[in-house]
Amino acid sequence: MEIEQLMEGISLKRSVESGTEEQRAAVKEILLKVRNEGDAALYELTKRFDGVDLHSLRITEKEINEALQGLSDEHLAIIREAAKNIKSFHEKQLRNSWISTDESGTMLGQKITPLDSVGVYVPGGTAAYPSSVLMNVLPAKAAGVKRIVMVTPPAKEGGISPAVLAAANIAGVTEIYSVGGAQAVAALAYGTETIERVDKIVGPGNIYVALAKREVFGDVDIDMIAGPSEIAVLADDTAIPEEVAADLLSQAEHDTRACSVLVTTSRELAEGVAAEVEKQLGELPREEIARAAIEKFGRIFVADSLEGAISAINELAPEHLEIITRDPMNVMAKIRHAGAIFLGRYSSEPVGDYFAGPNHVLPTNGTARFSSPLNVDDFQKKSSIIMYSEEAFKANSEKIAAFARLEGLEAHARAIEVRRK
Structure with missing residues (x-):
């Protein structure tokens, strides 16, 4: 990895994955086909893109039970314990509806309502991500969503990973369908004969899935358009080169466009980490x-001061931030932009990916400046409650009518004044 003296800041921002013109056109064609042809399009497109001739879209209870039986007791226990941790963390995020009343009798408030239905996209095919199931489903369960639909591409032999099915069962998914790609997003957004439409789609996928989510936004809600993974390590001379290098590589192995950055006040640590990475x-x-990934988006920066290092991290706004310093809590207090913050030597990034409890669906590519990890709020909506008293109405009606006329909306003003007669 290259070692650079930190000057004014870090600029490793990658272009937003917007796809090629051909990819965007292909996605629009797929969405239209599914919208018009329903299940028939799902079967045809699954055979075309996945090479699988499906006989049924929905995964049966028998298949789920076979998946549970096919996993070792050890693996099932690990998934269950991880699920327990994730559930516990997200339940602490729950908000309550509230109402307040003033001396005039006017009542104002906010009503919290869970979404009716959510679709969870889980990558599949050659890979299996049970952690993705847990992280996307359990916040929705904690929020009170009753119907949670999972879609995932079938493997070449036509099945779905037993670990993914087991995680879905443990997390509380209500329906599972063997379909992936842009066609799965279309089914969730528009509905087919077999798959009823949902209100929101969450979960990662390839470029076609990302483009499809972007296209259907507005017909349904989506979580985010996530980019390649990122990790930044902010460290002083107390950090151990071997461990820091391993953490940087934990993200680099995800994708050729993954970003791994070390910002340190120690030249000795920088040199040690560079050697260890190689x-x-x-x-x-x-x-x-x-x-x-390391050659294109891997960097080591040596800062003159801890304050300079912190400033650079805030400019980078990384998805994952590890702080390995003498006083990580004090440093953390000065961090303004990061998706998830890992404090101390034993809080390696994979602890958060799999087991600790906080969500691993995080803002990427600098969007931590204004975005948050996936959380319970993403699966609830808020309604305002207004019940004006007669006393408050009489006291404020003239002002309300005047405000309406300030905007040139006479009917608004009259709607108020008709009640004053």
Whole structure:
């Protein structure tokens, strides 16, 4: 990894993944086909893109039970414990409806209502991500969503990963369908004969899934358009090079466009981490992917001061931020922009990916400046409550009518004045 002296800040922002003109056109064609042809389009497109000739879209109870039986007791116990941690964390985010009344008798408030239905997209095919199931489903469950639909592409042999099915069962998914890609997003957004439409779509996917989510936004809500993964480590001379290098590579192995950055006040640590990254790269099964990411988006910056390092991190606004310093709590208090913050030597990023409880669906590409991790609020909506008393109406009606006329809306003013007669 290159070592640079930190000057004014860090600029590693990658272009937003907006796809090619051909990809966007293909996605629009798929969405229209599913909207017009329903289930028939899902079967046809699954055969075309996944090479699987499905006989049924919905996963049966028998298949789910077989998946549970097919996993070891150890793996099931780990998934259940992770689910318990994630559920506990997100239940603490719950808000309550509220109402306040003033001396005139006017009542104002806010009503919290869970969404009726949510669709969860889980990547599949050659990979299996049970952690993605837990992180997207459990906040929705905590929010009170009754209908949670999961879609995931079938493997070449036509099945779905037992670990994914087990995680869905443990998390409380109500329906599971063996379909992926832009066609799955279309089914969730518009509905088909078998799959009833949902109110919101969450979960990661490839470029076609991302573009499809962007296209259907407005017909349904979506969580975010997530980019490649990122990690920044803010460290002083107390950090251990071998551990920091391993953490940087934990994200680099995700994607050739993943971003791994170390900002440190120690030149000795910088040199040690650079050597360790090169050493550990050669030991990784996904070396080709990780090496490409490190060469293009991997950097080590040496800062003159801790304050300068903190300022650079806030400018970067990373998805994942590890703080490995003498006093990580004090440093954390000065961080304004980061998706998830990991404090201390033992809070390695994968702790958050799988087990601790906070959500691993995080803002990327600098959007932590204005976005938050996936949370319970994403699965609830808020309605305002207004009940004006006669006393308050009489006291304020002239002002309300005057405000309406200030905007040139005479009917608004008359709607108030008709009640004053």
